[in-house]
Amino acid sequence: MDLLLQGLAHAFALIFQGDAQVMEIMWLSLRCSGLATVLAVLVGTPIGLSLGMSRFVGRRLLLGVMNAGMGLPPVAVGLVVSLFLWRSGPLGFLELMYTPTAIVIAQVIIATPVVVGLTTAAIQQLDPRLHLQLLGLGASRRQAALALIWEAKYGMIAAVMAAFGAVISEVGASMMVGGNLLHQTRVLTTATVLEAGKGNFDIALALSVILIGLTFVVAMALTLLQQRGQRR
């Protein structure tokens, strides 16, 4: 118990003193997971939109794959991405292994199915005739798609929250493809594992508190946005 309290005290000290190393790790985590979420939204939203709106051969199979993908084990994703990026792998010439870019790639793969699955569900909540109505009012296909996304925005916010939550909290993939290199690829989760392993529970706790705090702040901001809109 003492250890926990001491750890918490140290954690807040590190946070409020703005410890340079902790801040660096935090910013890298935010940058990687933020970028991965943005990319996953850009890739996943059109896929989710067409899965939610259109009927085509193989749609159910693709939806099933995406839904299964929502539970992809990050460590398995990390392993597959490593095999591709490894020096001798098919993408080894890009020399991305153990870089933040590798972390982003792995996290995009983790987050995209989450965005696709939740976007599909959000679009399917809309009246299926709304798409025809928008076209009937003179919308181009693109305008209609954007309008539908706007109509499904609260579901989309949930998709963003879930995607960000999935990638900011994963450790397996970041460890595999990032390697937890100090000043290069050390993110909050991998640093926590490392510090706990070294017995530095106070630092590990501090990092965890920051991680939980970040997740909470982002989720809270998105929730407020979502709820404010729905009350209107």
Added chain:
Amino acid sequence: MTGAPVIEASGLEMQYGGRRVLQLDALAVPAGRTLAILGPNGAGKSTLLRLLALLEPPRAGSLAVLGERVDGKERQALRLRRRVATVFQSPLLTSGTVFDNVARGLRFRGVERAVVWERVQLWLRRFGIVHLAQQGAGTLSGGEAQRVSLARAFAVEPEILFLDEPFASLDQHGREALALELGQVLRESRIAAVLVTHDRSEALMLGDEVGILMEGRLRQHGPVRDVLAHPADAEVARFLGVENLLPAKAIRLNGDMVELEVAGSRFDVPRAPGLDGEIWLCVRAEDVHLAAAGSAGEAGRLTFTARVERIVPFGVPYRVHLDAGVPVVALAAERTLRRLDMREGSGLVASFDPARAHAVPRTLPAGRAEG
């Protein structure tokens, strides 16, 4: 005066899951007039509307909209869709205010802000909802929402307006009020409109012409009153609310008269179109006159002795089901029921004026089974 048709379709076909839901030989929508497509549920009305409004490409056939032959390419479809507007059964409003909704189509077209404001105000006023402009679309009643939907369609000043059962989500009172208002706007704006509905009174109120669509085929097309008075065949007649289809046979011509056998009795009636061979005599229930048993038939009327089978208090007046050798339905006010002491099993005399009857051939159109 009407100009060239705004829509010309021929050989239009649509299938869903291998089932043909629409097969239309030819259809033209005249400029400046309202064509009501009337048909029972599942007749293919909404499918037809989606094809004509370029919301879905047909499987086969040719279609010309506003003088352009439709080539199936999205570029042309979008250009033509921006010259028309569609209103659906439910209002299908988007989030935002009433103003945003009415402005929607104009914004899709990239219309200037000042023009948008002006146009939206005009149509909000026209449909009596200007006071709702800043209200959230989600807070409206069904009637208000459908007014917004109509204002939204008119705001883009379409050259053709497509209406898919636009009053179906409203109660009887709201439906009548809005249909009257829409009729007035349509007459004033003189834009062409295609209305699909299963409701005869809506077709009568709004349509200049009516097309009867049954099982994906256009069975009859013409001015509304003509079609309602002279249905082309027995099925159309039944759908248009003709309750009595009496089997009849023209026996022989006798100068200006035709000897007609109806339900086992023979009558001489004036010659009229369609009184030839084996026919159905279509008689509306309101044209059947009831009199006390034993009373003499009026000259010139087709008169039958009948027995009351059932009296159904279906609104006012009552609906009286008779056995006159063939089943006959008549309408009777409560005082007629009392005057004739009518009850189930009692006898009376039923008659109708042959001039009020309409003859259709007993054989159904090719490909249709007798039923």
